[in-house]
Amino acid sequence: MKRTFYLFVSSFISLVILITLVSLVFPSHVRISRAIDLSISSQKARRLLTDSLVLQDMFAGNFVPSKKLITDSTFHAEGASQAAIDMETGWQLIASQSNACTLQWYMDFYFDWYPWEKFASLLVEARYGSFMEQQLKLLKSTLEQQN
Numbered sequence: 001m002k003r004t005f006y007l008f009v010s011s012f013i014s015l016v017i018l019i020t021l022v023s024l025v026f027p028s029h030v031r032i033s034r035a036i037d038l039s040i041s042s043q044k045a046r047r048l049l050t051d052s053l054v055l056q057d058m059f060a061g062n063f064v065p066s067k068k069l070i071t072d073s074t075f076h077a078e079g080a081s082q083a084a085i086d087m088e089t090g091w092q093l094i095a096s097q098s099n100a101c102t103l104q105w106y107m108d109f110y111f112d113w114y115p116w117e118k119f120a121s122l123l124v125e126a127r128y129g130s131f132m133e134q135q136l137k138l139l140k141s142t143l144e145q146q147n
Contacts, residue, residue, distance in 0.1 A: 023118035026111075030121050033106035034132040036140050042093045042101040048143055049075050049091055049103075086110040103139075105132055 038045055075091045087109055094102040109124050111117040 019115050023115035024113065026118040026121050028111050028113070028118075028121075030109045030111070030124050031106055032109075032125055032128055032132065033104055034129070034136055035102055035104040036136045038101050038103055038140055038143060039099065040101070040143055041099055042095040045093055045101055045103060045143060046075065049093075103136070105136055107132070 075093075087107060089105070089107045092104045092106070094104065107128055109121065111121050
């Protein structure tokens with residue numbers, strides 16, 4: 001009986017260590033990005049994107065930016081989401097013509113060393129990729145209507 005108990009405990013500990021070691025192979029930082037072409041100037045798109053209501057609309061109030069960095073072609077926001085995973089988001093405008101530009105939206109996710117967080121990094125693309133595509137299409141129609 002005692003031998004069976006020690007076998008069970010040592011097997012459980014070995015399994016936990018093995019899962020932890022395998023999870024260390026997965027990345028701690030994952031970036032997902034999507035892009036869309038806009039038929040408005042990059043200056044106008046930048047002006048509309050820096051409006052604080054855009055982030056609230058994009059994330060339906062689930063993302064509150066705590067720090068923003070705005071340059072000529074980049075809008076980057078860091079903040080806390082309701083998820084337990086640290087996340088940053090931003091947009092980069094790439095001017096292709098005087099009346100057209102490309103808007104790239106990216107999300108950066110940072111994971112701790114915990115195995116369940118590392119395995120969750122495999123599912124981030126499936127969870128947020130389609131959401132980003134839908135929101136970019138909605139943003140495109142909104143920005144082009146305001147033009």
